[in-house]
Amino acid sequence: MNTLTERYLAATLRSVPLQRRDEIATELRASIRDMIEDRAGGGQDATAAERAVLTELGNPDLLAARYADRRLQLIGPTYYLVWLRLLKLLLSFIPAIVGTIVAIVDVADGKGFGAIGTGIVTAMQVAVQIAFWLTLTFAILERAQPATSLPDWTVDQLPDVPAHRDISLADTIASVAMAALTIGYLPFQHYRSWVNGTDGENIPILDPALWSFWLPALIAVLVAGMVFEIVKYRIGRWSWTLFGVKAVLDLAFTVPLIWLVLTDRLLNPALTDRLSWLAEPENRNTLGAVIAIGAAVVLVWDLIDTGLKTRRQTT
Structure with a gap:
């Protein structure tokens, strides 16, 4: 009810x-x-x-x-709830946005995987600054205008009873984190991979030529997938519309990946100079087939699992 x-x-x-x-x-x-x-x-x-x-x-x-026998006196009873509500709101998105922007700028400057650490540190610093300045502002306001009265609370401000969620926060965080790690790895492997040339230079795992279109396109799909996961969590349950959007996003990532693998365009040709077994066309074809089959199996399994969840939650 x-x-x-x-x-x-x-x-x-x-x-x-x-x-x-x-x-x-x-x-x-x-x-x-x-x-x-x-x-x-x-x-x-x-x-x-x-x-x-x-x-x-x-x-x-x-x-x-x-x-709960909890005293509301960090700032003072007059402004405490307003301060707390505003603090939660600002911390919910501003540090993440600033940290992400800093990380993207550092990646563009060629800092590779280290940009993630810089982004996290920046987000933490922004959160501390928000908490400090907001608290200071309300403390001054409390003492400068002690007689200020806020609007009275009414029952019309009551939120609806939280609906039962069929989509857990843990699953959402895991999906977003996996997409973020994948996005971070793509530029990281370009500057720091596990394969080095004879003079110690880094050899990217993926063909650098893919940065002209395919890798940015795949990153865009992954970002769209992260946004989708957040929207899906906010909605709280699967629907056939959400299933359709997820299917499109999955296909938009997996189909190009399979095509690049089967046409021998995914891996860096320079790898054959250091990994002799890749120089054999038969070995490259076998590796490509394994990657393509694995990607197809994951795609089909994910679509079937999502379809079953959607059917169960819509009937």
């Missing part, structure tokens, strides 16, 4: 200790029911009574703090 009472309970319980949620939920639900019945017994409409009771109980975050 998605009644005001259930939404109020969900908003309150999300901020209390997990081990006490059942106890608090039972107690709070009974209290709300009794208060509504008292008002309804006096002739008040049940719907109006429910709104009046929840309004009287007040902001669920404040109620949760009382249940």
Whole structure:
């Protein structure tokens, strides 16, 4: 159910200790029911009574703090919840965006795999700066305008009861991380691979000529796949539309990969100078067939698995 009472309970319980949620939920639900019945017994409409009771109980975050015996005084009770909400919002995307931009710029400058570390450090520094300056701003505001009153909380601000998710956060993180590692490896192998020439120079695993089109195109598909995983998680369950988008993205990555392998355009021709077994056409063909078959099997298995999940969640 998605009644005001259930939404109020969900908003309150999300901020209390997990081990006490059942106890608090039972107690709070009974209290709300009794208060509504008292008002309804006096002739008040049940719907109006429910709104009046929840309004009287007040902001669920404040109620949760009382249940958890948690003091809201980092900044001060007047601005604490506003500060916390804004801090969470800013930290949810700004450090990641800045860190990603820095990493991309470093990759373009030829820093290779080390750009990932620079991006992570930059993101952490941005997060610290946001936390410091936002806290300082609210601390000054609290002391400069102690009498400022914020808008009163109303039941209309209650979020909906969180829907059951058929797509887990762990799976989403794993998929995004795998795509990010693949994207990071493509430029990394160009500057640092496990094969070196006779004079110690790096020999990329993939044909450098692919950077003229195919590797940027595959990276674009991987980035689109990362965005898709995030959108899919936000939606919370599979649909046939999502299945179709995933199928297109999978095909857009796997089909070019198989074509490049079977036409002997994927691996760097310079590898044959250091790996003598690759100089034999039969060995190259065997390796290409193994890679192509493996990619095709992964594609088919992924589509079948996704199709079964979609069918199960849409019926």
